[in-house]
Amino acid sequence: MLLKNPNAAFTAYPTELAKVLNQETAQQSKQWLSSWPLLNPQGTPFWDMTGTAKALGIQSLWIKDESKRSDLGSFKALGAPNALINLILKHFPTLDPKKIFLGEYRDQLAEFAVVSATDGNHGRALAAAAQASGCPCTIVIHAQVSQEREEAIAAYGANMVRITGNYDKSVEEADRIAKQHGWTVVSDTSYEGYTEIPRDVMQGYGVMAAETVAQLDAQQQIPTHIILQGGVGGLAAGVFSYFWEQYGANRPMFIVVEPSQADCLYQSAIQGKPASATGSVDSVMAGLACGETSQIAWEFLQPSVDFFALIDDQDAIEAMKQLAHGEHGDTPIVGGESGVAGLALLNQLAKQDQLQAIGINSDSRVLIFNTEGATAPALFQEFTGLTAQEIVAKQVK
Structure with missing residues (x-):
């Protein structure tokens, strides 16, 4: 299911929002966290999924891989x-x-x-x-x-x-x-x-965006579309705000995807205010099984997200298998249940011949985020038939 947001604006990053989340503070967070031995000092990989892009009929597909952020296994x-x-x-x-x-x-x-x-x-x-x-x-x-x-x-x-x-x-x-x-x-x-601490959580996610912008700049690329997981909205707010500040009125199109039974952001878009999910809020995508929209996150999502979308659990499981087995000749990736939501949405829309509904065509350059690895190893192996270690061993060094 897709919902176009009539409130999304292609303007300069609003000054009022910049007072809450901004690139300068994201860079400060990056510096502070850099001393923690648990985190990967090189940041996380930026995979070019050329085979999957060709199968989808688009120009480029990139995956920012947070499974390698640390032993914690997620963003x-x-x-x-x-x-x-x-x-x-x-x-x-x-x-x-x-x-x-x-x-x-x-x-x-x-x-x-x-x-x-x-x-x-x-x-x-x-x-x-x-x-x-x-x-x-x-x-x-x-x-x-x-x-x-x-x-x-x-x-x-x-x-x-x-x-x-x-x-x-x-x-x-x-x-x-x-x-x-x-x-x-x-x-x-x-x-x-209660907004100050969630704001700082969201600002930490801006570190991902800062790394990604640098990786894109190194390739002299700018995405046309960015797809992010929903949950309470904090991830999307923290990352989209950075990209909005970076590219201003020329920002990419922003899409949020959630489990169909945990649709609080989708419902917020319908109602025009922070809302609750209408489903059971019980999804295999455990990290996205949230029933209430974060109020502070919604302040960023309402004026920026162009489309809200829903996927089913089976869509996520199929995407996990696809990444794990390196289908279409791409690098195998350890994508957890919540981590693969962006790819799951692309696959779903492609099957339904609806990619153009969110403006994706043969010239599109799409960025998605694998937000977690095998954070539940037994479940991951059950779904994919592989262990995380087997997948990592096959990755191009």
Whole structure:
């Protein structure tokens, strides 16, 4: 399903939005995070998928591969850690941000506790950052989060709390725990009265965009279309804002894709305001199984996203297989359930002969983001028939 957004504008990046998210602060975040040994110091690969582009009938298809950002396996390694650095500096302004994740202030931070709800990747990234800095960390997960994902978070020393209900219930529980103990919530979604920390999470995602612009510039290329995953909207806001500031009125066309049963951004576009999903919010794309739109993210998405789109779980599974097996002669890629949403949408539209509905033709240069690798290894192998290690071994060095 596709929905054209009548509010999308091809103008210069608005000054009011630049006060919240901007390239200068994204570059600062990049510098601060660069000292964390857990992150790949070279950034992440930028794959040119020439075979898939030819099969789709387009000029170019590029994939920014966040599976290689760190052992955490996803783009979330940039968001929660960036927010934690900013939060610590707010309370301890004399600390050197580049030394926080080197553990040099563990004694000072031993009582500075943080808590968050998660579907998996955000909580894992926060737990790892808290462990590195010395902050106590509690992570709230909901009924649909697998045991495999829970163990991956707990491996970084977090105190785990599991509740019944869905992701939105876990957000409420994290807020309750924080108030009870006087701890701080580090969430990637915003709500009334809570915007500063989600803003810093989104700004961390701008690091991806900064790297990608540099990689595009090295090839003297500019994409005509950028497709990003939905979720609560923070990723899309953090990345699209950077590209909008970079290219101004000549920005690429922006498309957001979500699971059909977790369509909060799609519904927000229909209603013209932050809205809730209408489906079960239970998707194999666990990182996108979100029921409530982030209010601060919507401020960026409403004036910039040209199309909102929905895909089914099977679309994602098929795209995982395609990337894993290097179909069309392309480099095999470890694309997780949520990571492949952009490719899944392209495949779906191509099958339905609808690529032109979002302005894609033989001259189009499309950029998508593989936002996670095999963050649930057993599930990944079940879907693709391969392990992440087998795929990496086949990649062109």
